[in-house]
Amino acid sequence: ASPSAPKIRVGVLKFGTVNWELDTIKHNKFDAANGIEVEVVYFAGEDATNVAMLAGDLDVIVSDWLWVSRQRSEGEDLTLAPYSTAVGAIMVKNVSPIRGIPDLVGKKIGVAGGSLDKSWLLIQGLARRDHGIDLGKEGDVVFGAPPLLSEKALSGELDAVLNFWHFCARLEANGFRRLIGADDAAKALGASGPVSALGYVFREKWADENPDAAMSFVKASAQAKKLLDESDAEWRRLAPVVRAEGGELEVLRDRYREGIPKRPLAEEERDAAKLYEILAELGGEKLVGEARQMAPGTFWAALKT
Amino acid sequence: MQPAGAAAPLKVDIDEKTFRSAEGVTIVALRGLSFEVRQGEFACLLGPSGCGKTTTLRILLGLDRQFSGSYQLPEGGSKRIAAVFQEPVLLPWRTVEQNIRLALPPRLRDKDLDWLFDILGLSAMRSLYPSELSLGLARRAALARAFATEPAILFLDEPFASLDERTADKLRRLLMTVWAARPTTALMVTHNLREALLLADRIVVLSPRPAHVLGIFDVGLPRHLREAPSLDHLVSEFHKRFSDTV
Amino acid sequence: MQPAGAAAPLKVDIDEKTFRSAEGVTIVALRGLSFEVRQGEFACLLGPSGCGKTTTLRILLGLDRQFSGSYQLPEGGSKRIAAVFQEPVLLPWRTVEQNIRLALPPRLRDKDLDWLFDILGLSAMRSLYPSELSLGLARRAALARAFATEPAILFLDEPFASLDERTADKLRRLLMTVWAARPTTALMVTHNLREALLLADRIVVLSPRPAHVLGIFDVGLPRHLREAPSLDHLVSEFHKRFSDTV
Amino acid sequence: MTAEFGPDNARPSPRRARMVSRGSGVALPAASAAASLLALCLLWGLAAGMWPSRAFPPPLEVWRVLLKEAASGDLGFHLAMTLWRVAAAYVVAMVVGSVLGVLLGMHRRADSFFNPWLVLFLNLPALVVIVLAYIWFGLTEAAAIGAVAVNKIPNVVVTMREGARALEPRYAEMATVYRLGPLDQIRHVLVPQLQPYFAAASRSGIALIWKIVLVVELLGRSSGVGFQIYLYFQIFDVAAILAYTLAFVAIMLAIELLLVQPLERHATRWRRRSA
Amino acid sequence: MTAEFGPDNARPSPRRARMVSRGSGVALPAASAAASLLALCLLWGLAAGMWPSRAFPPPLEVWRVLLKEAASGDLGFHLAMTLWRVAAAYVVAMVVGSVLGVLLGMHRRADSFFNPWLVLFLNLPALVVIVLAYIWFGLTEAAAIGAVAVNKIPNVVVTMREGARALEPRYAEMATVYRLGPLDQIRHVLVPQLQPYFAAASRSGIALIWKIVLVVELLGRSSGVGFQIYLYFQIFDVAAILAYTLAFVAIMLAIELLLVQPLERHATRWRRRSA
Ligand SMILES: Nc1ncnc2c1ncn2[C@@H]1O[C@H](COP(=O)(O)OP(=O)(O)OP(=O)(O)O)[C@@H](O)[C@H]1O
Ligand SMILES: Nc1ncnc2c1ncn2[C@@H]1O[C@H](COP(=O)(O)OP(=O)(O)OP(=O)(O)O)[C@@H](O)[C@H]1O
Ligand SMILES: [Mg+2]
């Protein structure tokens, strides 16, 4: 990068999935090619990146659109550019007798991310609509930290686990299968296609002041995604960053590729708004605050043209 | 070993007792200290300040085991020991009365102690905490504790210091009563020669540190005859024998 | 207010001092206690145990402000006060020597104290901690502390209790030397009448609690004449005046 | 340590002091606590007014959230769950920690052997203990409480050990001479001397336990204040976080003022009050 | 409290006791610490052998990870960052906490006013303080250390306050009478009496601070042991978590054995050793 290239501070989890993409950008110098310099700041937890963003320490983080919408409706000028549509899923062991949602009744289900997790709400909504089952009450639900729940699923203490997508992918490589994904639930509840659960989040003010830099960053990201979509060699290079090998790496690779957003932004935004209403219904004020509609501008307007 | 029931004496035979101070100074407190007190006898330890009297009592009380030599406590009925320490050592978080009752064996805990409080002038102080007592009152409470336990062996370390003469006299009489009421072997440290001559059967005179026995003074006179003039006589007799020490 | 340099006395005028114990008992320690000690005079307080002597000293030392009445300290050069408490009150975490030097005003901290340690028999104990002293030695250390400060006012609460006669005598002489060396007003509590008659210019005799002054005994005799026979005479004279009290 | 009334007053004017009556019933502490809380709220309100920020809501907003959560019953439920866990872990940690601490403080040999273990357990991060507990004993209540207790025990041990080391030997000697039974020795000699250490371990203990309970609930429980706080943290609702926190603090404060302080005043009434 | 040699021996046989030489140099503590650590490792190895689990790796595996992380320089870097934060927060918390604690312990009136504030700060979850600090002061080192100190100060206050309450008034009175200067009073009268409380606050203090530093690093730092531990937690690499933990514990242990214990032995040498 030339010394005058605008610097963009991106906060990520060091072992998180976003870092795979950023590492690809840095390694292949996609940032320099687009006239920017990406500075990666590592954090140990997702909440840490959120705090850092609100504390004004970073230009870009990755978070979900629901969070962005809620922050927007409370006055923060955050906005987002789609990053990935990959979402969590309920996983059960290959040999498990659980075949569908009704089989979950009375089973011990681990749920990562707490009772207001988006995936959990959607799957609950589906269960209620299609099967008349209140999973929250009729299942033996345990909330907990994602790595702990994964471990507990492996050891057999949990009958099923709803976890974030990369935990699911690793489970898949270790004898688990998907029972139902949050994307399936979203579609069943009315979404027309995959919605980016996660996006690059930044302040509108920053984007307005640095429109080229912001746009260049999105471009660099797209280039990296393209490379990751097409090159298995790049994945082999990434293996130490991903901390996976063999079958596990392949599953992670495939799921990652499936999660690359491909739809026009306007479509995604429309589906997101629809999902928001559903979620507002399911999660209530606790989840969304007082706003019953997704905050306008949650998706970065500049990408629509 | 003596046949049970025989009157075994209190026998002290300490070769040496050495302290090592925290700063590394070595202090020989006792060397070659040996004496006997017959059962039921009242003995006094007399010796200069810092010579090792308290150290001797602590060894006999079993509170200090790091010495060379041996000792033997007199055989008696209850083997109950009572001690009046040189400082009162009352539990500050218990009232005077609680402090005294606590020292009693459980079966005596509810015993009537009014007479004792009365004699000691503590009746009004039963519910006070030790920090609310004058030093003299605290000493009296410590004496009350020792007397109340009806001991078979009684160790007293300057029990009547910091008391006015009148009170001290009253308490000496009380001590005699308690001691005479049952077969009690008593060993008392004092700096007051007249007191020793008034109370003791024998006086063990100690040398300056390291303490050993300089001589033993047997007070032949029966106690009821130890009035002022004969006491004066005893004092001068004592001074004749231990002219250069006390 | 007196003109500067004039010999203002130590004036005590306490209407009442009442304690309320933790258990709610009210104890009147002093009532209508008033006496004077002229500047440079040596006075003794004599009174039964628990009457309120220590309480009086504590008030004069400024340690207890909850009383009604007033007092006035004598005017003097340095106004430096020294006190020997009834218990030694040495800092357990400092050696004997450190304890003594700490009490000195900074300019005197490095003063030569060998003579003092010598007289008090503490030379071998300079580096010991208070818990390694016998009670008598600890008292001597507390005395050394008071004497070393060259005070203008000296308060002593039974300084010679738990010392053998020989040591006590030596220390009494030392006290006289210290007191005479500079204009010092001294007030000493004691239970020992002979000691009081030997040392004091006047003896303030107190009643049992609540303490008030029963009478004042002026010892007319010059100090160098207070030998055994004339002391005996003083004792009987004192007893004649205060027949029913001491 | 205040020497304000030392005898160093230069003017030889007569000193006068009037008797002061000591009226220390229950009214005074209550009034002072109320004044204190009011002052705190005022300060908070002022600060929140001066630097308005979503991360620092004013007291009234927190109060509103508190009422809402209380009305919905959530507050009561989660608070009760947390309190029960705190109480259980507290009892376990104080009992085990006090016994171990006193034993170590009294036995120099054992202490020098077990001290490295103590340092290890003292410095094991809560995360490690909690995760191991959940892994071994399952995602159960017992594992949660046990993990919290294990986190706190070393702290209690360290404090009580200092207390045991500072014991006055004369009282133990008196007890030996007068042959006090073991129970009497503990009750009348040991416990009163350890009281200040126990009070210190206890106060900072409850606080530490509650903080660890929060982590435990975050990592593997489905109820409790910690669970709720984390939930609200994810949507960055600081007012709700503070509402839950303050509800717990209020209960602690009530226990402190109504139970602990009167008890403590009673237990230490023997101490000479400074004039 | 052991009355093993009370005078209650029923047999009137002569009692004998030999003088015991007290050789307590440095060799003994070192040997005992080594034996202790060895025993711990053995126990751990045995347990890990009996219940093999990914969550409970044997000591050798942890040792291997430790060496690897050390060789890569990561361990050294993160450890240094954490140690510096712990040290800074420790100094701040102990100084501020001790001063406040002693003042509150001595002034009953101030204490009863500020006690509710203390209870509040004592029970504020670390999370709340840390997030507020980061939001207000940015993700800076100062905010991190300040947040940790604020978490720890109330604990120090509570312990030192107990110490100040238990002060022996006679020593202060002696100091007043002999007009010791303020510095002398603090150094010779106050500090020695508070030493056991300081030791307790200090030991459990370092441990608590390190635990909060872990959280601080998790929530907003890009270095330090806490950062690493949490990273490894996400991929559930318990061996690495333990390696980092034990590296810190080892340093604490070294400080304890080489610095704190000799100092403490020196500071408390005046205590009458029980025979
Ligand atoms: N723990 C200790 N460490 C070092 N020296 C000690 C210790 N205890 C006592 N000593 C020393 O042993 C000697 C004898 O002490 P002890 O208390 O027996 O004297 P004492 O005869 O009772 O004197 P006093 O009449 O003054 O009470 C003293 O010189 C004292 O300094
Ligand atoms: N803090 C207190 N609370 C309640 N009562 C107290 C307190 N301090 C002293 N007293 C009482 O006041 C009275 C006088 O005590 P003081 O210590 O002055 O006696 P004293 O004349 O020095 O006696 P002694 O010769 O025994 O030392 C005693 O009855 C004592 O119980
Ligand atoms: Mg003695």
Ligand SMILES: [Mg+2]
């Ligand atoms: Mg007195």
